[in-house]
Amino acid sequence: MFKKLLGRFSNDMAIDLGTANTLVLIKGQGISINEPSVVAIQYDKHGQEHILAVGQEAKDMVGKTPGNIKAIRPMKDGVIADFNVTEMMIRYFIEKSHKRKSFFSPRIIICVPYGLTQVERKAVKESALNAGARYVYLIEEPMAAAIGAGLPIKDPNGNLVVDIGGGTTEIGVISLGGLVLSKSIRIAGDKLDASIANYIKQKFNLLVGDRVAEELKIKIGTAVPLEEDLVTVVRGRDSVEGSLTSIEVNSEHLREAMKEPIREIGEALKSVLEETPPDLAGDIVENGIVLTGGGALIRGLDKYLSDLVKLPVYIAEDPLLAVARGTGKALEEIDILQQTSYED
Numbered sequence: 453m454f455k456k457l458l459g460r461f462s463n464d465m466a467i468d469l470g471t472a473n474t475l476v477l478i479k480g481q482g483i484s485i486n487e488p489s490v491v492a493i494q495y496d497k498h499g500q501e502h503i504l505a506v507g508q509e510a511k512d513m514v515g516k517t518p519g520n521i522k523a524i525r526p527m528k529d530g531v532i533a534d535f536n537v538t539e540m541m542i543r544y545f546i547e548k549s550h551k552r553k554s555f556f557s558p559r560i561i562i563c564v565p566y567g568l569t570q571v572e573r574k575a576v577k578e579s580a581l582n583a584g585a586r587y588v589y590l591i592e593e594p595m596a597a598a599i600g601a602g603l604p605i606k607d608p609n610g611n612l613v614v615d616i617g618g619g620t621t622e623i624g625v626i627s628l629g630g631l632v633l634s635k636s637i638r639i640a641g642d643k644l645d646a647s648i649a650n651y652i653k654q655k656f657n658l659l660v661g662d663r664v665a666e667e668l669k670i671k672i673g674t675a676v677p678l679e680e681d682l683v684t685v686v687r688g689r690d691s692v693e694g695s696l697t698s699i700e701v702n703s704e705h706l707r708e709a710m711k712e713p714i715r716e717i718g719e720a721l722k723s724v725l726e727e728t729p730p731d732l733a734g735d736i737v738e739n740g741i742v743l744t745g746g747g748a749l750i751r752g753l754d755k756y757l758s759d760l761v762k763l764p765v766y767i768a769e770d771p772l773l774a775v776a777r778g779t780g781k782a783l784e785e786i787d788i789l790q791q792t793s794y795e796d
């Protein structure tokens with residue numbers, strides 16, 4: 453009763469703690485934070501860590517920092533690389549969006565990468581409690597993605613969602629409000645960026661950083677041949693001569709560069725389909741497959757996957773926001789919450 457009363461006054465929060473981006477949604481108010489999951493740390497002469505920046509400001513420092521500053525992506529590969537920095541980041545985002553908005557401490561539901569261990573989940577939970585949360589629930593990412601994509605997850609009907617983020621691709625088959633089958637692989641946006649940088653080095657002797665590679669991916673990248681190639685100019689350092697130079701690359705180069713990681717995402721999807729129980733597989737044939745996460749925006753990926761598995765593939769509305777939206781909906785519907793979150 454008292455708890456119920458408290459709940460009415462506090463601004464409960466949903467957090468999508470992604471490997472590339474963190475989003476915070478305040479109940480009844482929508483998305484309040486949407487920033488890269490990056491922390492810039494400065495080391496003083498005693499070797500102590502100090503936060504210099506978090507989010508976009510910190511991402512802008514990546515690859516441009518002097519020796520005593522480090523820009524860290526604490527969850528980069530879907531595991532917690534640095535517990536301290538992860539806690540700093542979670543606290544920062546919670547405090548930033550909660551500032552003086554409410555007298556009572558909020559309930560927080562956090563969607564974490566699916567591959568996190570029990571120890572890592574506990575650390576995330578404790579970080580949020582330390583930041584002032586009254587209750588912390590965790591939700592599995594494929595489930596949040598499916599809710600956010602508007603799939604009827606509570607029905608006795610199989611649905612398949614593929615969430616392609618920065619560090620991980622998570623594939624889930626959902627029926628009756630539960631995750632029937634799932635797979636998480638560490639091949640997603642970051643791997644595509646690395647493959648692009650590598651290809652450009654091999655083919656053009658040009659050294660480019662991950663950020664330039666990411667920009668190329670977004671600007672002209674494609675998973676299938678395009679009717680008309682997209683072209684752009686890239687600047688970087690000649691790996692042989694050491695001089696600064698620029699070259700022209702097109703979408704066919706990008707397709708070639710991203711071919712292998714995209715093939716692996718396709719293989720993971722195929723293997724999940726092969727393991728899906730026949731009745732649910734029948735549902736998926738009818739319902740199709742839904743893509744969420746930033747990777748859903750890769751040009752032609754829907755067509756590539758659809759041709760590969762011979763099923764319809766759809767892109768969720770605003771795929772970069774799907775998990776945050778789903779986590780926010782779970783916050784409103786306590787019955788979904790109880791079925792999908794786990795207390796440890």
Ligand SMILES: Nc1ncnc2c1ncn2[C@@H]1O[C@H](COP(=O)(O)OP(=O)(O)O)[C@@H](O)[C@H]1O
Pocket residue numbers: 469470471472473474616617618619620640641642666669670744745746747749750751771772
């Ligand atoms: N238009 C786009 N085309 C291709 N990839 C994109 C696009 N927009 C964002 N991305 C990629 O999506 C990834 C981030 O997706 P997101 O769902 O936020 O990841 P996470 O949930 O792991 O934080 C990054 O690798 C980014 O480069």
Ligand SMILES: [Mg+2]
Pocket residue numbers: 468470471615617745775
């Ligand atoms: Mg995500």
